Amino acid sequence: MPRPRHDTRPRHEDRVTSASQSPAAVSREAARWRRSMVKYGLDPAVAAERNRLDASATAARSERLGDLLAVAAPRLDQLYQLVCPTGCSVLLTDADGIVLDQRISDGDGDSFRAWGLWRGHDWSEAAEGTNGIGTCLVEGRQVTIHRDEHFFSRNTGMTCVDAPIWGPDGRVVAALDVSNARRDHNERLNALIMAQVAQTARMIEAAYFRASFPAARIIIAEGESPEQNLLIAVDRDDLMIGANRAARRAYGLEKEGILRPRPASDLLGQSDEITGFEQAERSTVMGALTRAQGNVSAAARALGVGRATLYRRMSRLGITEGTARSATSATPALPAARSRLSHP
Structure with missing residues (x-):
């Protein structure tokens, strides 16, 4: 016009x-x-x-x-x-x-x-x-x-x-x-x-x-903002094999391309102050142990790792078998009727 x-x-x-x-x-x-x-x-x-x-x-x-x-x-x-x-x-x-x-x-x-x-x-x-x-x-x-x-x-x-x-x-x-x-x-x-x-x-x-790491365990930690959440992929041998852009920047990893595999413990550190990744991992391990009623072998199978690997992670995260049993005994069982409600 x-x-x-x-x-x-x-x-x-x-x-x-x-x-x-x-x-x-x-x-x-x-x-x-x-x-x-x-x-x-x-x-x-x-x-x-x-x-x-x-x-x-x-x-x-x-x-x-x-x-x-x-x-x-x-x-x-x-x-x-x-x-x-x-x-x-x-x-x-x-x-x-x-x-x-x-x-x-x-x-x-x-x-x-x-x-x-x-x-x-x-x-x-x-x-x-x-x-x-x-x-x-x-x-x-x-x-x-x-x-x-x-x-x-x-x-x-x-x-x-x-x-x-x-x-x-x-x-x-x-x-x-x-x-x-x-x-x-x-x-x-x-x-x-x-x-x-x-x-x-x-x-x-x-x-x-x-979807890019279908066989890996994904650990999530909150970043400074929702769009900066940190994601890392860890394989069954506790090696970090993937990290999103926010995690690469936060941990000084390769900026682009395939990551060099490294032990997740090296990435997460062993400082006295627990990191966001460690909190997420500890929650995952404790959840598996609780669902397995403290049975380490059953929890390891549920997490897709070996029993020895799970023991190493528990040691690194300060989780003992006694801690797992205490958490299990402190968690009340759901009534049968309520349990059925969640599975119609």
Whole structure:
């Protein structure tokens, strides 16, 4: 739609170019636009056709991330139920910004397809400049790109709220996106959506971490915030074989890639003050011993470790057989009727 003759506001592409001129672009918005121009060679006045992969190439990418897509699907459904009434779509991309899964209402399908918010479309910064998905992946953090904060004018009608999803190897593996083109979406509503997007991304991360170590025991410790919870995977020999990004950073482990296996006790330490990991492990061991009524062999089988390994863990955690028996005797048995209620 042409602008009215009396409209003296600068065109979006002129504003982007002007704000990006200086190498010392001061605002975050200007720095992002400059990155789009300098790093990727994009021109805000010349937007190429949207890049979309064919069905075969998109399917191949989906196959490579099959485990992630499987654990993400129910979480995407839940998020969509929350944001659908506000006219939003829910998208999941790979690390290159290619849309692999989507939740879009039938009535809005044609509009979202025209905007490129559809399976197979490329939303990397190299293709679309500053945008929610691409910028989130480049910066590795949650972002909201609201309307004219986009690089290309064709995207300025949209608001995109995104969070990165970190894989068990410490690298960004995907982006979770909620987008809409409604003018009544303000900063307050965007903040509420961002909270939901961030929470869903962390849920997907945790589920993907567990799926990546199906035979391991997962130990969880609370971080400084919910999105910084520490997860480590420990095998039956008490060796740490996996750690999420927060745990890698907290314990000075390899930043990315496969971890060098190391005894979990070396990671957790032996200080007088028990760590969050040790509290979680102690709770797990005590729970198994209690359910086994103090029988160490039965508890070891339930935990999937050898009897000798469990004794070593008990010693490290200060748990004796006497402690286990005391906890068992102090735990009243549930009445038979109540027990049946939990198993209808």
